[in-house]
Structure formats: structure tokens, C-alpha cells
Amino acid sequence: MKERLSLKAAVSAALIASLAGCANTGSETPEHGWAPDTTYKLTILHTNDHHGRFWHNRYGEYGMAARKTLIDELRAEAKAEGSEVLLLSGGDINTGVPESDLLQAEPDFKGMTQIGYDAMAIGNHEFDNPLSVLEKQMQWADFPMLSANIYDKETGERKFQAYQMFERNGLKVAVIGLTTEDTAKIGNPEYIGSLEFRDPKAEAKKLIAELKETEHPDIIIAATHMGHYADGKSGVNAPGDVALARYIDEGDLDLIIGGHSQEPVCMEGPNMYNKNFQPGDACTPDQQNGAWIMQAHEWGKYVGKAEFEFQNGDLNLVSYDLIPVNLKKKIKVNGEKKRVFIQDEIAKDQALYDFLKPYQDKGQEKLNVKIAKSNGKLEGDRDVVRFQQTNLGRLIAMSHMERAKADFAVMNSGGVRDSIPAGDITYKDVLKVQPFGNMVTYTDMSGKEVLDYLNVVGTKPVDSGAYVQFAGISMVVENGKVHDVKIGGEPLDMDKTYRFTVPSFNAAGGDGYPKLTNHPGNVNTGFVDAEVLKDYLEAHSPIDVNDYAPKGEIVYK
Secondary structure, three states, X not given: OHHHHHHHHHHHHHHHHHHOOOEEOOOXXXXXXXXXXXXXXXXXXXXXXXXXXXXXXXOOOOXXXXXXXXXXHHHHHHHHOOEEEEEEEOOOOOOOOHHHHOOOOHHHHHHHHHHOOOEEEOOHHHHXXXXXXXXXXXXXXXXXXXXOOEEEOOOXXXXXXXXXXXXXXXXXXXXXXXXXXXXXXXOOHHHHOOEEEOOHHHHHHHHHHHHHHHOOOOEEEEEEEOOOOHHHOOOOOOOOHHHHXXXXXXXXXXXXXXXXOOOEOOEEEOOEEOOOOOXXXXXXXEEEOOEEEEOEOOOOOEEEEEEEEEEOOEEEEEEEXXXXXXXXXXXXXXXXEEEEEOOOOOOOOHHHHHHHHHHHHHOHXXXXXXXXXXXXOEOOOHHHHOOOOOHHHHHHHHHHHHHHOOOEEEEEHHHOOOOEOOEEEEHHHHXXXXXXXXXXXXXXXXXXXXXXXXXXXXXOOOOOOOOEEEEOEEEEEEOOEEEEEEEOOEEXXXXXXXXXXXXXXXXXXXXXXXXXXXXXXXXXXXXXHHHHHHHHHHHHOOEOHHHHOOOOOEEEO
């Protein structure tokens, strides 16, 4: 293990030094337990945005069993070098893979316990289920799940544990948790109505001041689920880790272990991503206002490893590495493409593998049953479906229309979580596309009300989950307004009553959509979206993807 990483770690260390030099933790306090002129070593390991990937994929990439082997090796290496380890997660353990979703992420949280995570930030997808499920997940985890900025509306008190103190090599380390305030917008309103998501920057600053008075930490780390946006340019998203670092007084925050934006945070200069980063390359984390910012992409594809030295109150980053977990690349062998490991294969930990396998097997028989077939790809990739109308977005919307006997359909692109490849379609494919268990709702509105509604949802920006996929309707969106609206090929009649469908998440106000649940014409059908999509695919198989291809119905100017 050590031989495999040493060259890359050295390159990473050189890049780190050239980018920003050393970070300072702030002034010495009389309560410190460290000796002057003595060097203390600390290793931080981290992952984020797990999203149900407890099992390796069909190519043998990532998976928690291999991750445990790697982390055990890294712990042993750290111990041999006189360092101690903290293992942190940037959150979003829930939602993404049917085997996990059907089991409420039980294998994932129990797997994290066996790997030995020390703490995690609570992510927005921890609220994809009722709070009772989150409470059960907290029992499965023997590590704290942290968030300082989520409050109970009724009591006015913090809902969850705000921070955890650790001692490593005689150093007092505070880990605080923070959750994106966008959760109030993108979380399921049915589950989070009792919660208030306050500004994490302000809450962090307040909590850090309290900790300095009460706990006297030598090192302060924020485990966050807020997103990393270069130079703080978060666009339509809530401010993320860069804004947090800049908001906190310099020297008060040493390190941010992040998540939410699901990317490797590797920089080639101040506020500039290394856009050419590939698995196995050297990675230089971001630094803002004296705080290092790190994120390890998603799904356990990497384990981030940061080696620090602490002396006389100063915390110095010695090296940083994003270690691929059995990731592969395509090469040509005898003219044919073949997938090969980027680095040496990491063996799966046998005990964890044996523990997780029954969970993987539990739903396979049902999940892998063929329900339909198609003659091409149904497009649901995040970087496509959030920017333009797609055949899968329209197909889902049409399945809702058909079930509710509606005139048109509105479908948020954030509810389309994957594509469906050409060929046989299984129930597992459906659940990967629609894992949230939203209900199909419909609303009867006058033409005038419909126009007002479209002027809100039809103008939602691209690159956000709020961007709408439509079916049964055409329009022009120009200068923040919609016009030339036609439903069923006929111009919108202001006095006519129309029925349209929208997922229950959006009907309750999710993604910033107008709240419809109090509208007299709103009806929750009680049909789960994934089941509706499954039935539609079965009824219309074989699927001709050309029948669902956008034909210019929605025009943006």
C-alpha cells in the first residue's frame, strides 16, 4: 500500500506547498495539552455522498468491503508513522441504489459502523424518509451524525447533535456538523415541516466561539454537506464551503470535509479547479481564509487522505491524496475495449463482504425481473436532464398523465436520478430512476391559474433539480415569462379548467414550486411514482425512444 501511494503523495505535497503554504489554527490557549516544540501527527480520512453504494458495481468498482480494506491499511500505516486517524463523512448516505433504498440504508449505516467512521455530517438526503427512519438510522450507527444548523420549530432548540470532541495524539479536535440550508427547498416538505434550516455560516461562527470558551479545541474541523463552488460562485444553490471559510474569522477553522456537490475538489490554482483531474492523479485541495477544503467526489469512489503535522499551535498539511477504490479505466486490447484497474486491486474485506451480501441478495429476485424493453437509451443523466428536455423526462411525465387522466404533466428534473440503457428494462432500473417514493398528484386549475403557475415553474433555471420536464404542453419561455402556451395542441383558454400532474414533493412546495396541497383542486392519487412508471413501461413495451424525443415543444429564448 505505502509503495503505491508514496510518489503521488510527494507530488501532492509539492502542489500543496506551491498553492498555499501552511495553515494556521490560531492563537495558543492556556488549556492546551501539547508540549512546546513537539510535532504531533494527525491523519484525516474522508468520504461523502455515499448514496446507497454499499455494494460494488457490476465492474467491481468501489463498494464498502474494499473501502474497509483500504482504510484498515491506511490506519496501520498512520500508526506506524506515529499518527492517529479521524474518519469523517460529508453525508448523504441515503438514496441512489434500490437494494439500499428498499432497506432504508440499513446495510450502509451498519457497514459504516464496521468500517469505523468517527462522525458524519447530516446531508439533505437523510430527509428522504420520515424522521422516524432517520432516528432508526442513528441507532444503527455507532458514530455521531452531526448538524448544528437544524432546529426544531416547536422547541427552538437544535434538533441534532451539533459537534463532537475527539482526542488524537493528545490534541483536542472539535468536529462540527453543518447541512445545506437548501434542504428546506429540496427536501420533502412532508418530512421536514417541523424543522428549520438556519444559515450554516452564522451557526458555525456562533458555535466556534462557544467551543473556544468551553472546550478549548486545538483543531476545529467542519464536516459539511453544503457543496464546494469555486470562488464561492454557487449560482442558484445555497452558499457552500468556500463561503463558509470566508465567513469564519481567519484562523478559527482549520479544515472543511465537505459533500453535496459530488466532485473531487482538486485545484490547479487559487479558485481554479483542475479540470483535467483523473483518478490516480495528484490532487491539491482548496484553501480559503486559512481553512483547507476537501471533498472526495461520490459513492465511495475515493478515500481522501490528509496528513497533518501540528506544532506550537500551527497545523500544517504535509500531503493530500484521493485514493481510488478499485476504479477502472478503458483501454484497447487487441482492438477491443477492456476495463482495467487504475491502481492495484484492493481486496474486499471478507467479514464485511459476508455481512453485506445477504442485504444485496435480499431483493435481487424481484429487482431483476424484466418488465419492458427499449430500442435506445432513455436519457436521465444529471448533466443532461437538468439542462434540457429529454425522452425519459417526458416518458415519466406521460406516465403520470396517463394514470391521472390529465391534460399535461410537470416533472422536476431533480426527481430523475438515472438513465435507462437500451435493451431489457428491470424493476431495478425503474427504482434507480425514481428512488424517492413520491406520490403522483394532480390539480384542476383554470387557464389563468395555469398560466400563473407556469410563469413560476417554467422559468426555473437550468443546472438545478427544479428545472421542469414537460409533457402534453408547448410554450415559449422568454425574459422570465411564458407565452404561446398550448395544451393538447390547442391555445391555452383562460376560462377553461385543466388538469395537470406534479410529484407530491413539488405539490408540497419542494424545489420552490408553488404549494398546491391547499388548492381545492389538488388530489394526491396515492400512487407511488416508481410504481406508476413501472406499470407504464410494462403496458407500452417495447418502448420506442423516438416516440418520447422532444420535438421543440419547449422553447427557451
